[in-house]
Amino acid sequence: MPLTIENLLSENRVYPPPAGFAEAANVDAGEYDRAAADPVAFWERQAGRLDWAERWHTAHTWEPALPLDGPLAGPGAEPGADGQPLLSIPAAEWFVGGRLNVAVNCVDRHVDAGQGDTVAIHFEGEPGDRETITYADLQRRVARAANALEALGIVAGDRVVVYLPVIPETIVITLAIAHIGAIHSLVFGGFSAEALKFRVEDTGAKLLVTSDGQFRRGAAVAVKANADEAVSASATIEHVLVVRRTGDLTPDIPWQQGRDVWFHDAIAAAPDTHAAQNFDSEHPLFIIYTSGTTGRPKGVVHTSAGYLTQASWSHWAAFDAKPTDVYWCTADLAWVTAHTYVLYGPFSNGATSVIYEGTPNTPHTGRHFEIIERYGVTTYYTAPTLIRTFMTWFPDGLPPRFDLSTLRLLGTVGEAINPEAWVWFHQNVGGGRAPIVDTWWQSETGAAVIAPLPGVTVLKPGSATFALPGITVRIVDEQGVQVPNGSGGYLVIDGTWPAMARGVWGDPQRFRDSYWKKYAAQGYFFAGDGAKYDADGYIWLLGRVDDVINVSGHRLSTIEIESALVSHPSVGEAGVVGVTDPVTGEAIAAFVIPSRDVAVQDAGDPAFWASLESELSALLRAHVSREIGPIAKPRDLIVVPDLPKTRSGKIMRRLLGDLVDGRTLGDTTSLQDESVPSRIAAILGARGR
Structure with missing residues (x-):
């Protein structure tokens, strides 16, 4: 009997597109049929939205992962360690023979078209400093930065690691790297020196760009020493380019003469024009690393033309981008969300964007809403x-x-949104009128894959709805057979798409084995996520398949149990994991953040949280039993002040399981707040575990 993930929750509320929105939408319902009739031709039409120096001669080539036998396998070839046949390395190309410059498409062409006075960036710093940058301003800044990079010896194909906060210089430098055809790898500014060192060494970077410091939660924090530690033994780094952000607030900046260069000095004498080269459609654009929460981080490689085509079209279509919009994606610039939906998608469409350096509760919990009001934000994309x-x-x-x-x-982006959170967002932030574009995608997909078209799709709270035009997704069982409506299984993408990753940097076998091996016979890309179809064929994401809990033979989704918990008025947020159980094999442990305010004097007291557990445990376990069924009732219910989350907004459920089962914690460098696991450990100790 094929294994599938059980379908537990149902959601019947629907939200049709507002009539006025649908009438003016960029995309109509016919887009699905136009794309399905000839997906390659569909993507060729979208590529035509860009400026090309040379048009492609071949739209698409694809070599899937195929068994290597006979002469292809080579002398003495043996099956893999798992007994399966050896597979070739899959390879895709889009718009072969075409040449363009990604940064020119994001900046220069808008100025050339007379849009130089359009605002490109409204910047809000955490301390309250602000800056507005037009496309003409941005073009000059990118040109100066590109000239400065070339003066430091950076040429096309070189790797540049960028370790900066969310400030305009990060965008300028990233676009400058693309302008000269170098390859960027952005690293979250809160990562440790060790995490940064790995990325510098794995890419073989020639240049590291960092800052003297950055603002975090209301304080100026020194950063340069971390950067120095990361490159101290590097065999490839020639220079460290330093942006002055905190200045006198982080004094005694370490400095190595001959290697370190101030960014403001480097651009001071640089010309404000730069003659961009054009590059092959498959020229690498960036390397982005998976978070590394399990195993060695993978450096996913994205190339130029296919990625930009899909980033640009999906931003225009899924976010219904209008020239009058003020668009705000809240992601940190180091995450793939910001690569596609802060940098390349919006700028390729000439959009006006807001970027904010700080945390959403600095100096108060309404900071985001203050920013929305100040700049007249029309589109708000968050986790x-x-x-x-x-x-x-x-x-x-x-x-x-x-x-x-x-x-x-x-x-919304980052992980599946609970239906009650969706409704709260719609009513309280969107005023009951704004459609919600719930997007599913990954670093590896490069752009949104499943999302509604806001003027077309009838929305269901918590569902990402359907695959976007030009892409085919399926939910399949272990054998690769599509499951019927009302069932759950593994999410796969059937075929290829322009923005897909082309490989893992320096490790093509890992690219094959991680994403293409499981369903090589069908040619499916395996996303690593579970999903279900509801009775109407809507797609519901169920989280990573590693997070599926097997309780007495029932395979349950953590997302559905979390959604049931969040639907109770006492729960603000929940994280659910599978933990070891001697009877059932696995049991459910639920960590919940209460929805009510907690007095400051109690918040740091583990005994207080243990007492809340005794108050809420029976109530919430019964609630889950009513909402889903007795099989989904948590064995353990732990009340906590916070959950371990990555900076991109995902709950790091693995750490919760490690804490309950008493295992040594693994890598925590991608956490927003590395103190959270120790606080949860203290609460577990107070409750006698």
């Missing part, structure tokens, strides 16, 4: 984690002092 946090900060709804009337579209 379900933050939405659930807002629910705990504002349990009675948002204060009326925030004017959010400019918002016309909302978006």
